[in-house]
Amino acid sequence: MTQLHVAVALDGAGWHPAAWRSPAARPHDLFTAAYWTDLLAEAQRGLLDFVTIDDSFTIQSADHFAADSRTDQVRGRLDAALIAARIAPGSAHIGIIPAVSTTHTEPFHTSKNIATLDYISTGRAGVQVRVGGLGGEAALFGRRPSPPALSFETLATPEVERFIAERFDEAADYIEVVRRLWDSWEDGAEIRDRATDRFVDRDKLHRIDFEGRWFSVRGPSITPRPPQGQPVVTVLAHSTVPYRLAARQADVVFVTPHDPAGAAAILAEVRQEAAGAALQVYADLVVFLGADAASASARKEHLDELDGAELFSDARILAGTAEALADHIEELHQLGYDGVRLRPGVLPYDLTAVTDQLVPLLRRRGLFRDRYPATTLRGQLGLDRPTSRYQSISVGTDA
Amino acid sequence: MTRPRKQIILGAYLGGVNHQTVWSDPAAGSQIEFASFQHAAQTAERGKFDFFFLAEGLALRERLGQIFDQDVIGRPDNITVLTALAAVTSHLGLIATVNATFNEPYELARQLATVDHLSGGRAGWNIVTSSDAFTGGNFRRGGFLKREDRYTRAEEFLAVARRLWDSWSADDVLADTGSGQFLRRPDAGEFAFSGKQFDISGRFTVPRSPQGHPVILQAGVSAEGREFAAGGGPDAIFSPFHTLAEAQPFYRDIQERSARHGRPAGSTKVLPGAAFVLGDSEADAVERHREIALAQISGRGAQILLETVWNRDLSGYDPDGPLPDVDPDPTGPLVIQGRARIHQDALDTVSKWRALAASNGFSLRQLAVHVFGHTEFVGTPTQVADRLDAFVQNDGSDGFIIGSHLTPTGLDEFVDKVVPLLQERGSLRTDYDGTTLRDNLGIPAYTDRSSLTAA
Numbered sequence: 047m048t049q050l051h052v053a054v055a056l057d058g059a060g061w062h063p064a065a066w067r068s069p070a071a072r073p074h075d076l077f078t079a080a081y082w083t084d085l086l087a088e089a090q091r092g093l094l095d096f097v098t099i100d101d102s103f104t105i106q107s108a109d110h111f112a113a114d115s116r117t118d119q120v121r122g123r124l125d126a127a128l129i130a131a132r133i134a135p136g137s138a139h140i141g142i143i144p145a146v147s148t149t150h151t152e153p154f155h156t157s158k159n160i161a162t163l164d165y166i167s168t169g170r171a172g173v174q175v176r177v178g179g180l181g182g183e184a185a186l187f188g189r190r191p192s193p194p195a196l197s198f199e200t201l202a203t204p205e206v207e208r209f210i211a212e213r214f215d216e217a218a219d220y221i222e223v224v225r226r227l228w229d230s231w232e233d234g235a236e237i238r239d240r241a242t243d244r245f246v247d248r249d250k251l252h253r254i255d256f257e258g259r260w261f262s263v264r265g266p267s268i269t270p271r272p273p274q275g276q277p278v279v280t281v282l283a284h285s286t287v288p289y290r291l292a293a294r295q296a297d298v299v300f301v302t303p304h305d306p307a308g309a310a311a312i313l314a315e316v317r318q319e320a321a322g323a324a325l326q327v328y329a330d331l332v333v334f335l336g337a338d339a340a341s342a343s344a345r346k347e348h349l350d351e352l353d354g355a356e357l358f359s360d361a362r363i364l365a366g367t368a369e370a371l372a373d374h375i376e377e378l379h380q381l382g383y384d385g386v387r388l389r390p391g392v393l394p395y396d397l398t399a400v401t402d403q404l405v406p407l408l409r410r411r412g413l414f415r416d417r418y419p420a421t422t423l424r425g426q427l428g429l430d431r432p433t434s435r436y437q438s439i440s441v442g443t444d445a
Numbered sequence: 446m447t448r449p450r451k452q453i454i455l456g457a458y459l460g461g462v463n464h465q466t467v468w469s470d471p472a473a474g475s476q477i478e479f480a481s482f483q484h485a486a487q488t489a490e491r492g493k494f495d496f497f498f499l500a501e502g503l504a505l506r507e508r509l510g511q512i513f514d515q516d517v518i519g520r521p522d523n524i525t526v527l528t529a530l531a532a533v534t535s536h537l538g539l540i541a542t543v544n545a546t547f548n549e550p551y552e553l554a555r556q557l558a559t560v561d562h563l564s565g566g567r568a569g570w571n572i573v574t575s576s577d578a579f580t581g582g583n584f585r586r587g588g589f590l591k592r593e594d595r596y597t598r599a600e601e602f603l604a605v606a607r608r609l610w611d612s613w614s615a616d617d618v619l620a621d622t623g624s625g626q627f628l629r630r631p632d633a634g635e636f637a638f639s640g641k642q643f644d645i646s647g648r649f650t651v652p653r654s655p656q657g658h659p660v661i662l663q664a665g666v667s668a669e670g671r672e673f674a675a676g677g678g679p680d681a682i683f684s685p686f687h688t689l690a691e692a693q694p695f696y697r698d699i700q701e702r703s704a705r706h707g708r709p710a711g712s713t714k715v716l717p718g719a720a721f722v723l724g725d726s727e728a729d730a731v732e733r734h735r736e737i738a739l740a741q742i743s744g745r746g747a748q749i750l751l752e753t754v755w756n757r758d759l760s761g762y763d764p765d766g767p768l769p770d771v772d773p774d775p776t777g778p779l780v781i782q783g784r785a786r787i788h789q790d791a792l793d794t795v796s797k798w799r800a801l802a803a804s805n806g807f808s809l810r811q812l813a814v815h816v817f818g819h820t821e822f823v824g825t826p827t828q829v830a831d832r833l834d835a836f837v838q839n840d841g842s843d844g845f846i847i848g849s850h851l852t853p854t855g856l857d858e859f860v861d862k863v864v865p866l867l868q869e870r871g872s873l874r875t876d877y878d879g880t881t882l883r884d885n886l887g888i889p890a891y892t893d894r895s896s897l898t899a900a
């Protein structure tokens with residue numbers, strides 16, 4: 047069986063909206079470098095493959111489609127790609143994957159930001175591409191018309207479906223541009239050749255000349271090819287349209303199965319969309335851990351009570367022992383999942399429980415490594431370092 | 446009456462993508478590896494510099510449709526690398542040059558506020574306004590701005606950013622587990638702005654950062670640029686004037702404009718870029734400078750530098766021969782694309798250069814070395830310290846953004862040899878006395894002047 051990968055998703059005080067009120071949380075530190083540095087160090091102590099850092103241009107809200115006026119939940123967040131940059135120099139092995147929105151941002155900027163993160167981390171960068179455009183996001187930029195009014199009722203209307211499908215098509219173009227720009231400097235383009243007075247071999251620099259429905263980008267990038275060549279691209283996906291995006295453009299997809307039958311069905315659909323392409327599939331799980339099942343459930347229920355509602359999540363919620371979580375992960379792995387991405391209910395508590403309890407259990411079962419096998423994230427995930435897509439072009443120009 | 450000695454502001458500038466950065470020197474290191482940035486920033490902090498500074502160019506330059514290959518190219522994203530430097534420094538300000546034309550205020554204000562949080566209050570933004578269509582080809586916005594609209598956009602951009610930075614008060618995050626209240630008020634971060642360039646509204650996600658507003662620099666010295674720097678709110682202007690003769694009138698002009706806008710004296714700091722060459726004796730320094738200038742400007746490099754003004758293909762002119770006898774072609778299609786244009790009047794510039802070449806007997810390359818290979822501060826450490834100090838005390842500027850021809854170790858000898866002399870004179874701090882970039886520069890917290898005058 048393939049190597050099992052274990053990642054964690056970091057967001058605010060944890061994935062429960064009342065997490066910040068737990069005595070184990072650090073609610074005063076959420077906007078400090080120390081908080082994020084410590085979380086990364088903890089994840090690295092557990093030899094986890096990578097962390098993702100969530101992000102959104104719109105403020106958190108209990109209402110999925112608009113800002114709310116609650117004052118009892120965490121509101122406010124920093125730019126995830128910059129948190130990633132800030133914590134990268136202090137770490138050595140773990141992958142770092144910030145979320146980046148594709149709807150209002152420039153692919154040229156994103157490409158160089160992530161390439162730079164790859165330089166800073168010496169080859170441990172990735173990106174979680176997020177399709178934006180919902181809620182009040184368009185008004186923050188004022189560049190594009192506001193989307194059709196969204197609610198759970200309108201989600202299935204043709205107008206909204208078309209809107210969403212277009213945003214995902216745009217995201218596919220966006221990743222294409224980001225990837226081409228990463229390749230726009232071939233490896234070895236920098237020659238520092240004193241004899242010919244040339245710093246670069248310009249035949250190894252390429253315009254990307256992308257022209258699509260939403261944007262055109264000329265290139266090349268201003269940033270040389272990053273250490274991994276292609277940093278790792280990930281997508282969170284809940285249905286066919288995003289599965290297709292992941293299949294076309296991502297290295298890793300995070301999916302949200304809620305039971306074994308669903309897990310098998312999602313995996314089959316994603317694999318079919320991918321049509322043999324090397325796409326790794328990870329299941330997302332929200333986790334609350336405890337010494338026994340009852341205390342883990344009690345932890346979650348206490349937070350539900352504080353929040354005034356039972357936790358709602360797109361991903362399956364597991365409150366139980368590390369043993370039970372290990373069973374569940376093993377089951378997913380046997381189904382053919384490449385890994386899991388755990389969303390700790392409370393930070394740093396449930397992250398520490400993962401590294402202290404879950405990881406040793408998985409290791410005892412022969413499912414998890416006891417060291418980092420590589421120095422880059424691609425290496426970690428068993429992905430080759432690809433040559434630039436433009437390499438053959440320059441070799442062939444003489445013909 | 447003697448006035449108190451001015452404290453010299455020092456910024457460190459890591460070599461960019463231009464002829465000044467010599468890559469052919471065996472000691473030249475990588476311009477892109479993080480270790481290079483880390484070395485330079487830590488050196489600057491060792492020298493108690495105020496800040497570290499990075500320039501920006503958003504398209505690889507081209508000459509006659511082909512990418513420049515003789516200069517150093519290949520840069521990181523400024524804000525990203527500066528944020529990482531916050532991890533390996535503790536007091537040094539971190540100033541990113543970022544273009545106001547090819548970015549959106551919501552996103553950039555968010556990034557800058559984030560850097561300010563993650564660095565404990567050390568963020569700064571150098572606003573540049575280059576806006577050519579060539580660079581626009583890399584962006585979904587495409588297009589470009591007319592020259593006269595650049596500062597309109599920059600000014601409004603900054604106004605929007607300030608509104609976003611003010612959308613959270615310092616005490617909005619309570620995180621009070623006892624009462625269960627995270628926010629003090631339900632609408633923290635709410636904003637709306639409606640102007641000619643931007644019409645946006647919503648809730649900003651970043652709580653108020655340690656400095657409230659990052660420090661703002663501006664680079665651009667046209668009348669509009671000066672007016673923007675003096676009146677529109679930047680804390681400092683990055684100036685291209687290196688001789689006292691040019692720098693003093695510029696300095697006075699900025700102070701006068703600033704006073705006209707009702708700002709207290711010294712509100713707009715003036716900071717020219719400056720390079721140095723040290724030697725054990727003056728003759729030694731001059732000789733070293735000559736070698737460096739020749740390494741910076743090869744024969745081919747000289748032709749290309751003159752092409753930036755002539756706007757003609759000069760590859761047929763012998764670098765060791767006389768200046769090209771043709772006139773410049775300022776209105777023709779651009780020979781060099783993607784370079785901030787500083788020499789505005791080509792005909793005037795060329796006639797001055799012709800006179801200079803005639804009176805000194807300069808060849809094409811010698812003229813290029815004279816004009817573009819000029820280094821302001823050449824001498825023994827004592828001489829360089831004297832001249833830097835005199836330049837500031839005589840109101841040529843408030844300090845310098847210091848660069849070197851060598852990445853990443855060029856600054857080392859400046860910090861080892863010149864900094865202690867400036868400290869001995871009492872013109873440079875011997876230790877940091879605050880923690881934020883505003884503390885370093887002695888710039889008070891930003892207050893909205895429009896509301897002050899209205900009151």
Ligand SMILES: Cc1cc2nc3c(=O)[nH]c(=O)nc-3n(C[C@H](O)[C@H](O)[C@H](O)COP(=O)(O)O)c2cc1C
Binds near residue numbers: 573666669685
């Ligand atoms: C000292 C100095 C440094 C500059 N650095 C940059 C830079 O790093 N990136 C950039 O895009 N433009 C840079 N510029 C260009 C300016 O932003 C501006 O576009 C140009 O100076 C023309 O504006 P002006 O007409 O007001 O002088 C710089 C200008 C000056 C004077």
